[in-house]
Amino acid sequence: MSDNRQLLADMAEGLFAELSDADFAGAWPRLAEAGFSTLLVPEEKGGFGGDWVDVLAVLRLAGRNAVPAPVAEPILAHYLLARAGIDAPEGFVSIAAPGRRVPWGRHADWVVSVEDGKASLHAADACMFVEGVNPAGEPLDAVSFTGAPIASAPCDHDLAALGAFARVAQASGALEAAFALAIEHVNTRHQFGRALAKFQAVQQAMAEFSEEAAAVDAAAAGCAAALDGLDEAGFEIASAKLRTNLAIDRATPIAHRVHGAIGFTMEYALNRYTRRLMSWRSEFGNDAFWAERLGRQVAALGGKGLWLEMTARSDRLIDAA
Amino acid sequence: MQIFPIRPFNPPGDIPALRQQVRDLVARHESRWQLETRANPWFSFDAEFSKALGAAGLLAMNWPKAYGGHERTMLERYVVLEELLALGAPAGLHWIADRQTGPLLIRYGTEAQKRKYLPGMARGEIYACIGLSEPNAGSDLASVRTSARRTPEGWRVNGQKVWTSGAHRSHAALTLVRTEEGSERHAGLSQLMIDLDTPGVTVRPIVDMTGSHHFNEIFFDDALIPLDALVGTEGNGWKQVTAELALERSGPERYLSSHMLLVALIDAIGPDPEPGIAQLIGRLTAELWTLRQMSMSTAAKLDAGEDPVVEAAIVKDLGNAYEQALPRLVQAAVDADLAAKSDLSRLLVWLLVQSPSYSLRGGTPEVLRGIIAKGLGLR
Ligand SMILES: Cc1cc2nc3c(=O)[nH]c(=O)nc-3n(C[C@H](O)[C@H](O)[C@H](O)COP(=O)(O)OP(=O)(O)OC[C@H]3O[C@@H](n4cnc5c(N)ncnc54)[C@H](O)[C@@H]3O)c2cc1C
Helix, strand or coil: CCHHHHHHHHHHHHHHHHHCCCCHHHHHHHHHHHCHHHCCCCHHHCCCCCCHHHHHHHHHHHHHCCCCCCCHHHHHHHHHHHHHCCCCCCCCEEECECCCEEECHHHCCEEEEEECCEEEEEEHHHEEEECCECCCCCEEEEEEECCCCCEEEECCCCHHHHHHHHHHHHHHHHHHHHHHHHHHHHHHCEECCEEHHHCHHHHHHHHHHHHHHHHHHHHHHHHHHHHHHCCCCHHHHHHHHHHHHHHHHHHHHHHHHHHHHHHHCCCCCHHHHHHHHHHHHHCCCCHHHHHHHHHHHHHHHCHHHHHHHHHHHHHHHHHHC | CCCCCCCCCCCCCCHHHHHHHHHHHHHHHHHHCCHHHHCCHHHCCCHHHHHHHHHCCCCCCCCCHHHCCCCCCHHHHHHHHHHHHHCCCCCHHHHHHHHHHHHHHHHHCCHHHHHHHHHHHHCCCCCEEEECCECCECCCHHHCCCEEEEECCEEEEEEEEEEEECHHHCCEEEEEEECCCCCCCCCCEEEEEEECCCCCEEEEEEECCCCCEEEEEEEEEEEEECHHHEECCCCCHHHHHHHHHHCCCCCHHHCCCCHHHHHHHHHHHCCCCCHHHHHHHHHHHHHHHHHHHHHHHHHHHHHCCCCCHHHHHHHHHHHHHHHHHHHHHHHHHCCCCCCCCCHHHHHHHHHHHHHHHCCCCCCCHHHHHHHHHHHCCCC
């Protein structure tokens, strides 16, 4: 890890741990002050000048700490604005996810949408929100735009894909946190005269859990490398989001199973992670969405073409390294 | 605690050119390969192709030049392996020697042993097999009983190995034996490199459920094995075998065994699949891509001298589950006529019947998860 990235991660870890019990009003000013929003904005435009591997490091930690405020959305919003050449405003900028759902929309000062090859910046007073929440209880508000955007510019970025990457990164952290809780629990809880961890069935379940968390870590890292090193990372993002969704499907039941009833309480921390994982599985494309999109892409490549394409892409990343 | 920290896969040299070299070589030989030969390719044999790989410098790639190797990196070797598997090239004859027997001899063997075996292995002419399992020692490998007693004339070997892949086509078996009478479990074990044409050594076929003769039994009836067949240190066999197994768990052969069926599925379905099949192809691709990331990262760790025991077990367990599920998922989704002669039907039938073995060879899911659980501190 580069020194800069280590500093960034240390700062994020410290702040996120402090914020884990905050609400939006308490958390947002601290996040804004820390400057994560401009992580992907070039230094000459006043940003942090980071890359997607930096984003992965920060969002993984956000997921691991179940930060109850938007970390990913402003990073993507500011990135899109910078790419589209639109000056970024002050305040909290969120994004309009597919289906015009805006995470934390009711708190947003601005919303960035990408539609029909154009990125647009909307002021909050030109947005009408119908409030909703995701399974984790976080705002996920439906937006309709009631006035013209402040600015629009051509943009060939796929917001669904970038959002999917963000959820993969967050999920990798949340899975690790849920896994750590489960390890702690099976080591300390005793039944039948011994720690749960001493039962082979429990060991095997935990091993499976670790495999799924490992797969998401690998997918997230591969995806970040592709975003940094390739012209477009559609193949890697589709693969990573879909694999993450499968991991959520396989791992969250194990997390709850080994915890027993205590894991089903609001007070115990597990649900902070598993309810977010349940949300993120749907956000920015569920399994069917990415499976069909990726499957069509691969079908067009042909049987041998899949391998040729996959290896050509990863070989380009060797050159980039 | 990150369970699977990623190490980037950065082999030196012109990797696209290396891939092309393998692809060209395969293209020159593939006309004589049956479809079934190309499925599960590291279990299929073609001596001419093995020799061609040797002549092209694509075997023994990371071995010392003094023994016929090419002193390239493990990562370049990895690229060659994954190409062979993805293209369905029958690479089974030399696979074991190239993957584990040769490297073990390089690490533990005597100079004479290296001279005797390694150059031929590097040419793709000398093949080896793995003599570990016995009738009463499967997952519980430490209960092996085949005994070797030291006498002035040599080792007197008695006992039996079983499930030995390719023994009938191999020159030698690296064999785990009990050299200390009365020893138990991990103690008193040693490895002997036993030439299979030695009197008193009998190889008998076992027909597997695909109808193939792939694995065998090996019987040792008071066979006299030269004293200098001992590999490494007497009594150090368990440690050496553990090192050997680490080399074989995380490679691309742990998730690509059914790849030819995915290729056939994509080709049979055409460029505009209906949603259900498109989704299946997408799902398989996502798993394939992720497993490749994991396997490459583990290869990079091995190359850097790390000892990724847990990561390797994770790759094998997830990889086996994927390559084993692939034929079943295709069967569930595609209305294939199993008696038809189409590529898709033939591969599907072959791999449905073949794939139960994937999670047995090299260790079962329970054993792998036990290793992972140990790494997690649960046992
Ligand atoms: C195609 C093929 C090729 C092979 N090639 C070789 C070869 O070349 N050389 C060689 O030496 N061997 C070879 N093997 C043997 C292979 O290594 C063994 O099959 C494997 O180690 C399992 O041993 P077993 O078959 O005796 O099953 P067992 O060990 O009897 O296991 C049966 C079942 O019990 C489970 N089990 C066993 N112990 C435990 C436990 N402690 N806790 C929970 N579950 C347990 C297993 O997971 C499995 O599900 C090959 C096998 C196959 C199928």
